[in-house]
Amino acid sequence: MASAIEAPASTTAEGQTSHTLFQGAPSVYELMSRVMRDVRDVGKNGENKSQNYRFRGVDDAIGALAQPLRDHGVFMTPEVLDFKTELRGRMNAVMMRVAFHFYGPAGDHVTAITMGEASDVADKASNKAMSAALKYALVHTFMIPVDSKSLDDGDRDHPEGQRSPADAYMERLRKPMVWNNVNALTAMHAEVKADGLLGETVYGPDGATTLETLIVGRGKQLRAEAEEREARKAREAAEVAAQVAAETGGGTVVVDPECFQPHPDGQDFANQAALATSREAVENVRGLTQGQDLANAGVLAPDSGQPDVLGAYLERRAAELASGSESEFEAFMRRVRNGWGSIAATRMALEEARQKGINDVVPFEGDHLQIQDVLEIRLKALKEKAAEGGQEQGAA
Numbered sequence: 001m002a003s004a005i006e007a008p009a010s011t012t013a014e015g016q017t018s019h020t021l022f023q024g025a026p027s028v029y030e031l032m033s034r035v036m037r038d039v040r041d042v043g044k045n046g047e048n049k050s051q052n053y054r055f056r057g058v059d060d061a062i063g064a065l066a067q068p069l070r071d072h073g074v075f076m077t078p079e080v081l082d083f084k085t086e087l088r089g090r091m092n093a094v095m096m097r098v099a100f101h102f103y104g105p106a107g108d109h110v111t112a113i114t115m116g117e118a119s120d121v122a123d124k125a126s127n128k129a130m131s132a133a134l135k136y137a138l139v140h141t142f143m144i145p146v147d148s149k150s151l152d153d154g155d156r157d158h159p160e161g162q163r164s165p166a167d168a169y170m171e172r173l174r175k176p177m178v179w180n181n182v183n184a185l186t187a188m189h190a191e192v193k194a195d196g197l198l199g200e201t202v203y204g205p206d207g208a209t210t211l212e213t214l215i216v217g218r219g220k221q222l223r224a225e226a227e228e229r230e231a232r233k234a235r236e237a238a239e240v241a242a243q244v245a246a247e248t249g250g251g252t253v254v255v256d257p258e259c260f261q262p263h264p265d266g267q268d269f270a271n272q273a274a275l276a277t278s279r280e281a282v283e284n285v286r287g288l289t290q291g292q293d294l295a296n297a298g299v300l301a302p303d304s305g306q307p308d309v310l311g312a313y314l315e316r317r318a319a320e321l322a323s324g325s326e327s328e329f330e331a332f333m334r335r336v337r338n339g340w341g342s343i344a345a346t347r348m349a350l351e352e353a354r355q356k357g358i359n360d361v362v363p364f365e366g367d368h369l370q371i372q373d374v375l376e377i378r379l380k381a382l383k384e385k386a387a388e389g390g391q392e393q394g395a396a
Helices: 028-038 058-071 125-141 167-173 182-194 211-248 264-275 279-291 310-323 328-338 343-356 371-388
Strands: 010-014 046-048 053-055 075-088 091-103 109-120 201-204 207-210 298-300 307-309 361-364 367-370
Touching: 028 058, 028 091, 028 109, 058 125, 075 125, 075 167, 091 125, 109 125, 167 182, 167 211, 182 211, 201 211, 207 211, 264 279, 264 298, 264 310, 264 343, 279 310, 298 310, 307 310, 328 343, 328 371, 343 371, 361 371, 367 371
Parallel strands: none
Antiparallel strands: 010 109, 046 053, 075 091, 091 109, 201 207, 298 307, 361 367
């Protein structure tokens, strides 16, 4: 069931117009004072047995005024000025502002404006809100005698709502920090499951549904929106990279790897980007490099082990993470293969594997070893060959 909250009536009046039909008739003000004189008291004639309380309903107010209004020739017409709706757990709530126009035979009228608020699990919320507004328009306008506590009572259609176990979750769901946060929704789903309320019926933006369907559906929507944003960023990044390449003739630095000395700070940023797991993290690194004017710093690119421009590597790394075309392990192995002949690239790959806990078993020289063991063996072999001034070939 539902509760109702109403505001006191406000009244305005308009006098006779050029279209007044009965010039000799008394004004509506005089007739309404006569109605007030003749109106009878309204008692608490209604009873809510399920919640054990008595109430004074809208029907009682109408009944008290119907005959006096007829006797003095006054009639009323309602006008909904504005309204809004919202969900409250399982309830559909409606709040409306209603104007009630009281006309007399002279053509002039008085307007009383009241607020009506009510909720219902089905389609009766608007009806109840209109009834609540009408009751208080009549009571306040015609000063119907009531006792001191009666105006706080709800009508029989508006008893205090009973909260369902899912209402607390619905209140939390309506908060932006939960509704727009995938992690918060995931945590809530676990709570709801633990409470056994996944199948509880609630009212979401699209109507009646289960609590599980509402939470899971919103989570999927947020993930889809995030993927679309990432795809859009990737497209924009690719377009920018293509434009920069066209204007500058490419981003790679042609130097001798044997004598190349990477910029210390730039290399540190490149290594951070190599360990990043999201495009946002790479964008943060990019912002730091731009703030320190290091976008054109020379580095050993972690994906190739070759001299490169830091800005160009960050572009590739951001596009790689945004594309989602390969798994994290596949991307890691691609970097291992690209840097197979470089001590620096192999060392960075080993450090990445240790930090991320990557230690899958891979084929190696006729056997199967864990990737960290493979990288340690390869790094040792490269160092030995470097000391001898030779080259070694191989593949993982």
